[in-house]
Amino acid sequence: xxxxxxxxxxxxxxxxxxxxxxxxxxxxxxxxxxxxxxxxxxxxxxxxxxxxxxxxxxxxxxxxxxxxxxxxxxxxxxxxxxxxxxxxxxxxxxxxxxxxxxxxxxxxxxxxxxxxxxxxxxxxxxxxxxxxxxxxxxxxxxxxxxxxxxxxxxxxxxxxxxxxxxxxxxxxxxxxxxxxxxxxxxxxxxxxxxxxxxxxxxxxxxxxxxxxxxxxxxxxxxxxxxxxxxxxxxxxxxxxxxxxx
Amino acid sequence: xxxxxxxxxxxxxxxxxxxxxxxxxxxxxxxxxxxxxxxxxxxxxxxxxxxxxxxxxxxxxxxxxxxxxxxxxxxxxxxxxxxxxxxxxxxxxxxxxxxxxxxxxxxxxxxxxxxxxxxxxxxxxxxxxxxxxxxxxxxxxxxxxxxxxxxxxxxxxxxxxxxxxxxxxxxxxxxxxxxxxxxxxxxxxxxxxxxxxxxxxxxxxxxxxxxxxxxxxxxxxxxxxxxxxxxxxxxxxxxx
Ligand SMILES: [Fe+2]
Ligand SMILES: [Fe+2]
Numbered sequence: 153x154x155x156x157x158x159x160x161x162x163x164x165x166x167x168x169x170x171x172x173x174x175x176x177x178x179x180x181x182x183x184x185x186x187x188x189x190x191x192x193x194x195x196x197x198x199x200x201x202x203x204x205x206x207x208x209x210x211x212x213x214x215x216x217x218x219x220x221x222x223x224x225x226x227x228x229x230x231x232x233x234x235x236x237x238x239x240x241x242x243x244x245x246x247x248x249x250x251x252x253x254x255x256x257x258x259x260x261x262x263x264x265x266x267x268x269x270x271x272x273x274x275x276x277x278x279x280x281x282x283x284x285x286x287x288x289x290x291x292x293x294x295x296x297x298x299x300x301x302x303x304x305x306x307x308x309x310x311x312x313x314x315x316x317x318x319x320x321x322x323x324x325x326x327x328x329x330x331x332x333x334x335x336x337x338x339x340x341x342x343x344x345x346x347x348x349x350x351x352x353x354x355x356x357x358x359x360x361x362x363x364x365x366x367x368x369x370x371x372x373x374x375x376x377x378x379x380x381x382x383x384x385x386x387x388x389x390x391x392x393x394x395x396x397x
Numbered sequence: 398x399x400x401x402x403x404x405x406x407x408x409x410x411x412x413x414x415x416x417x418x419x420x421x422x423x424x425x426x427x428x429x430x431x432x433x434x435x436x437x438x439x440x441x442x443x444x445x446x447x448x449x450x451x452x453x454x455x456x457x458x459x460x461x462x463x464x465x466x467x468x469x470x471x472x473x474x475x476x477x478x479x480x481x482x483x484x485x486x487x488x489x490x491x492x493x494x495x496x497x498x499x500x501x502x503x504x505x506x507x508x509x510x511x512x513x514x515x516x517x518x519x520x521x522x523x524x525x526x527x528x529x530x531x532x533x534x535x536x537x538x539x540x541x542x543x544x545x546x547x548x549x550x551x552x553x554x555x556x557x558x559x560x561x562x563x564x565x566x567x568x569x570x571x572x573x574x575x576x577x578x579x580x581x582x583x584x585x586x587x588x589x590x591x592x593x594x595x596x597x598x599x600x601x602x603x604x605x606x607x608x609x610x611x612x613x614x615x616x617x618x619x620x621x622x623x624x625x626x627x628x629x630x631x632x633x634x635x636x637x
Contacts, residue, residue, distance in 0.1 A: 175515060177456040178513035179446075179452070180583055181444055181582060182444045182446055183443045183444065184446060185449070321463065321510065323521050325515060
């Protein structure tokens with residue numbers, strides 16, 4: 153039996169690392185840093201297997217601890233409770249997208265088609281928990297959780313463009329990620345209400361939305377987008393950057 | 398001016414840190430290869446993760462250098478657009494420097510993509526400002542254009558030197574972190590590249606001096622203004 157002190161300190165760090173890592177250098181020849189300790193990852197993975205039945209609730213976390221041989225009270229090391237479980241779901245599904253790279257690369261050369269494939273793969277991963285997703289979205293929308301939720305959404309959009317082979321190097325980089333974030337979250341929301349067989353309507357919805365992204369004009373052509381976006385984004389960025397100096 | 402940018406002080410340390418792969422040779426200052434150097438492939442045995450502080454430093458480095466090279470590319474492009482009509486004699490000189498800047502710019506674009514660094518939010522602004530600066534100084538004449546080059550390359554060359562010093566220290570400390578003392582090939586390649594680009598920028602600086610940049614007394618105000626602008630841009634592009 154492990155005690156909960158084993159796990160305590162890295163959890164707080166985990167959430168702050170997740171928050172910042174999207175802006176950090178991605179090393180090719182170094183291992184990627186993991187935001188979770190192996191023990192945390194085992195507990196949270198086990199907990200996720202209970203989500204289809206119990207939902208994104210404390211009970212799933214407790215069952216996850218029990219499965220891995222920890223005391224029930226160990227769940228308390230996840231300070232953000234259910235939100236930690238939700239974040240782990242988002243993190244693990246995002247990082248799993250890379251597994252589809254070989255297949256998608258072989259199937260199509262078209263950047264936007266690839267982006268679509270990754271969106272479909274990511275949304276499909278929601279299917280087992282789709283009935284539980286609205287409650288997760290509600291937790292993500294609580295004011296204290298909004299910054300981390302948006303950060304995770306931005307990371308997903310970045311992951312998809314990166315895997316698809318996006319090479320934008322000017323302001324396109326931002327417009328592409330911002331517009332994909334918007335499309336993805338709208339489609340995810342749509343999917344929770346979709347009763348069609350095999351989510352047929354969801355894929356059609358996604359198609360229509362992505363067409364707009366593909367037709368986005370770049371950089372100087374869309375200076376109003378740029379001004380709107382920077383105005384919005386720079387407030388938070390300014391705060392964090394000035395704090396660090 | 399040039400002396401203050403002397404590369405001697407840190408070149409010995411750089412050579413030592415990079416010695417295993419470049420054997421102390423002076424880096425070729427003319428970058429003739431049309432495509433960016435390949436990024437070292439991910440081997441089976443990866444090195445330990447880089448610290449968040451290091452990753453932040455490297456992200457800032459790539460972001461600011463990409464923005465700087467975008468600017469340099471467009472300054473020379475602006476000057477070229479003017480001089481090819483008004484001073485055809487200067488055209489090959491400008492074209493040569495411009496070519497090098499295009500290569501620098503492409504290299505950093507590739508690095509930004511590979512290492513998943515976000516570009517500067519202000520890239521549209523750098524684009525407009527740099528092209529305007531190029532056209533504007535070229536219209537003022539040869540001396541003003543050279544004074545502009547002198548100002549820009551002084552700031553950029555100096556900045557590359559600062560980065561190189563930090564990179565070398567970083568490579569040494571990362572080698573200490575790896576169990577087998579292996580230095581990161583990826584970081585070493587980056588340092589070599591920064592060092593080579595620094596040499597290119599110093600060559601541009603020398604060219605500007607040879608072409609009477611400093612004779613242009615009335616342009617002291619211009620040079621100082623451009624330098625101040627570049628420093629402000631560097632500060633901003635590192636962060637945003
Ligand atoms: Fe350059
Ligand atoms: Fe230069």
